[in-house]
Amino acid sequence: MSAIRWGILSTGNMARQFVEDFQYSQGGILKAVCSRQQKDAESFAGEFGLEYAYSSLDNMLEKGQVDIVYIASPHSHHYDAAMTAIRAGIPVLCEKPMTLTLQETEALYEAADKAGVFLMEALWSRFNPAIAEAVDMVRQGRIGEVKSVQANFGFAADVPDSHRLLNPALGGGALLDVGIYPLFLSLLMLGDVKKVQSRVETGATGVDLYEDIWLEHEEGRTSSLTASIDRYLPNTAVISGSKGYIEFPSHWFAARSLRYYREGEEAEWYSFDFPGNGWHFEATHVNECLLSGQTKSPVYTPEDSIRLAATVDCLLAQWKS
Ligand SMILES: NC(=O)c1ccc[n+]([C@@H]2O[C@H](COP(=O)([O-])OP(=O)(O)OC[C@H]3O[C@@H](n4cnc5c(N)ncnc54)[C@H](OP(=O)(O)O)[C@@H]3O)[C@@H](O)[C@H]2O)c1
Numbered sequence: 001m002s003a004i005r006w007g008i009l010s011t012g013n014m015a016r017q018f019v020e021d022f023q024y025s026q027g028g029i030l031k032a033v034c035s036r037q038q039k040d041a042e043s044f045a046g047e048f049g050l051e052y053a054y055s056s057l058d059n060m061l062e063k064g065q066v067d068i069v070y071i072a073s074p075h076s077h078h079y080d081a082a083m084t085a086i087r088a089g090i091p092v093l094c095e096k097p098m099t100l101t102l103q104e105t106e107a108l109y110e111a112a113d114k115a116g117v118f119l120m121e122a123l124w125s126r127f128n129p130a131i132a133e134a135v136d137m138v139r140q141g142r143i144g145e146v147k148s149v150q151a152n153f154g155f156a157a158d159v160p161d162s163h164r165l166l167n168p169a170l171g172g173g174a175l176l177d178v179g180i181y182p183l184f185l186s187l188l189m190l191g192d193v194k195k196v197q198s199r200v201e202t203g204a205t206g207v208d209l210y211e212d213i214w215l216e217h218e219e220g221r222t223s224s225l226t227a228s229i230d231r232y233l234p235n236t237a238v239i240s241g242s243k244g245y246i247e248f249p250s251h252w253f254a255a256r257s258l259r260y261y262r263e264g265e266e267a268e269w270y271s272f273d274f275p276g277n278g279w280h281f282e283a284t285h286v287n288e289c290l291l292s293g294q295t296k297s298p299v300y301t302p303e304d305s306i307r308l309a310a311t312v313d314c315l316l317a318q319w320k321s
Pocket of ligand 1: 164
């Protein structure tokens with residue numbers, strides 16, 4: 001295989017951004033797109049120079065034209081699409097959150113494992129160079145013992161109630177859309193969660209609009225996280241350790257810089273220059289995995305994805321009771 005041939009599912013906002021950044025990735029080629037409407041698939045294919053356009057996922061998968069499908073439909077539609085692809089033996093990069101429940105996420109990884117098919121949640125921030133640098137710093141002990149994470153992600157969504165952000169039938173709510181990012185950073189830096197506490201504000205459609213989340217990890221490590229879709233937050237993050245800290249300025253999940261402080265030294269800025277918004281890093285990683293015959297990402301693993309889904313499940317259960 002010389003280049004991984006990609007099929008894109010859905011033609012919404014995220015699909016467009018991914019395809020626009022794809023030009024900066026390596027090892028793959030955009031081949032096909034599938035939309036609910038054939039005309040939308042054709043228009044997307046025409047705009048981005050894709051060879052094939054479909055209005056049925058089955059058709060896109062069965063023609064032997066794609067080596068992977070990138071799922072960018074609303075969260076509520078991820079499970080069925082991913083399962084369809086896995087059953088067809090086609091690898092999957094699935095937008096976050098992988099599904100609406102822990103049970104569904106586990107079922108997908110189990111099916112992928114049994115079938116020997118690659119499956120990864122598109123937690124693109126894990127492949128951002130500034131976040132990768134922070135992981136290295138932490139592993140090298142450069143901030144000493146890591147003790148806490150503070151992170152937030154929020155904006156005020158100006159959308160109708162039917163939009164996927166507010167519509168419960170499409171998996172609406174702040175947690176599933178943006179809250180998973182602070183959770184991801186906390187799990188990445190501090191590991192397993194022992195205790196979950198939270199405070200939520202719910203909107204007229206019944207979905208969560210704002211939440212404060214406090215996590216207790218092993219050995220007394222803690223996370224303080226906030227997510228919202230009804231107000232603006234600074235979108236910043238800090239990882240604190242016994243010898244220093246790593247601070248990400250706004251839009252930490254797509255960071256282009258970080259500030260590193262170590263006791264007794266001047267704080268230092270690290271900058272990372274890259275084109276686009278950074279979605280190409282995960283695409284390149286997936287291509288590398290597939291070209292080397294791996295069925296699991298060694299960087300954002302099934303276990304990472306399942307642990308994230310378990311924490312989300314726990315929060316949603318708290319808010320229901
Ligand atoms: N990684 C990131 O940074 C990031 C950023 C934004 C969103 N996302 C994720 O990407 C996914 C899509 O988000 P988005 O912002 O692209 O959403 P969007 O703009 O609303 O697009 C979703 C697309 O899904 C398709 N679709 C299928 N069934 C639908 C239904 N019942 N209602 C509405 N659309 C339906 C539509 O495409 P067709 O008409 O072509 O079928 C629609 O354009 C979400 O899971 C979200 O969490 C990730």
